[in-house]
Amino acid sequence: MTIRYNNQVAIVTGAGAGLGRSHALALAARGAKVVVNDLASANGEMSAGALAVVAEIEKAGGEAMANGANVADMQQVQSMVEQAMEKWGRIDILVNNAGILRDKSFSKMSIEDFKLVVDVHLMGSVNCTKAVWEIMKQQNYGRIVMTTSSSGLYGNFGQANYGAAKMAVVGLMNTLCIEGQKNNIQVNCLSPTARTAMTEELIEDKRVLELMTVESVTTGLLVLVAENAPNRTILGCGAGGYARAIIKETDGIYLSPEEQTPENLLANWATLDDQKNAEELKAGWMQTNKYVAKAAASLGVDLSSK
Structure with missing residues (x-):
């Protein structure tokens, strides 16, 4: 059976490049209308990446809109959701993908950098999920994905802030999948490893980077937001490898x-x-x-x- 998202509306955060761009394009190619979220400039100018993704989707015959909300700002997130509802009247899929890195050993890491990473990864996921939760409950349908990481599940030197935030979204999933079950809201975690702007600085071997395509991760994402998706699953994806992490x-x-x-x-x-x-x-x-x-x-x- 071919997985399609016809007549469904998806929000993908951090979708101007990398994994988010890949997710947005793939969802649109399979019929979804997509909110392409990417952080706007300080003066409110829309991200060039988000606009380019929207243009690519529209050129292929799909529907999309760009949005510059900062996911760590609840007011901006609520405005993004309101715009999607005004344009399309429903929200079926939320992909919490937006993220940043501020890597340093814990000894050298400032508390400001720790809080910033937690605000974007954890509170960004909380804000976006909270903003669509009641809509999905009323629809009796929703598919939500948190983006976790092996750095949170298993640890990684220099990423105490990132790892803490990425493990926190697993805890968020564990409770929300219970609370959302009666309204057919399924919540899962994607644990990706891919070649992106965030990882290119960490991996020097170009041969390895060539294997780590964003598209191989998006294959897993598409399953986690499908109508017959699993629930409460941590799906690891990277370089064509797929596995379930279990606590x-x-x-x-x-x-x-x-x-x-x-x-x-x-x-x-x-x-x-x-x-x-x-x-x-x-x-x-x-x-x-x-x-x-x-x-x-x-x-x-x-x-x-x-």
């Missing part, structure tokens, strides 16, 4: 009240760390239930009886 918890151990000392915990660390029966927990209450069930079983308490 699991080991089965763990139980210590009775008398045994609950740091010495006993450390002595049982190998068992606690055994990943043989590790499980993906899909809500916070599942962890609580697991711990309480272990304690009840040890104490001979039947939780099924009242």
Whole structure:
């Protein structure tokens, strides 16, 4: 079955270049009407990149509009959403792609640079998602993608600010996919690695960069915003490789009240760390239930009886 987005409206942030441009063009090529967001200049002049992407979409027979909202500014984001609603009357897809880097070791990083990166990546995603959330609830349809990163999932030297923000959007997804489920709003995370202006400075081998096409990442994005998309998925994409990142918890151990000392915990660390029966927990209450069930079983308490 061919994936199409006919009669759907998509907002792609940071879409004037790189991954965002690729996402916007691909969505439009498959029938979506696209808001091409890219940060305007200080005097309000529209990004040349955004205008070029709109022109390319329109030349191919699609519909698009450029928008210069700063995603870290809620008022500007709300205006962007209002413009899309006035023009097309609905919003089906939100791709939170806008981002910046301010890389330095944590020792040398200013707190201002830490806050700036968090504001753009985390609060930018929060602002855009909040602005479309009620619209999607009323439609009983929505597909939202957060852009996370291996730097957040696994760590990367010099990117404490970026990594913290990118892991934060995973936490945002984990709750929103639960809250949006009854209204058919599905929320996923894309974890890309691609040749962009942000990564070219970090990777010196040109052969590697040639493999890391933005289009290979967009293939994954198109799945995450499709009608039959998964929910609560972290999809890794890069250079033609695709994988799902999963947060699991080991089965763990139980210590009775008398045994609950740091010495006993450390002595049982190998068992606690055994990943043989590790499980993906899909809500916070599942962890609580697991711990309480272990304690009840040890104490001979039947939780099924009242």
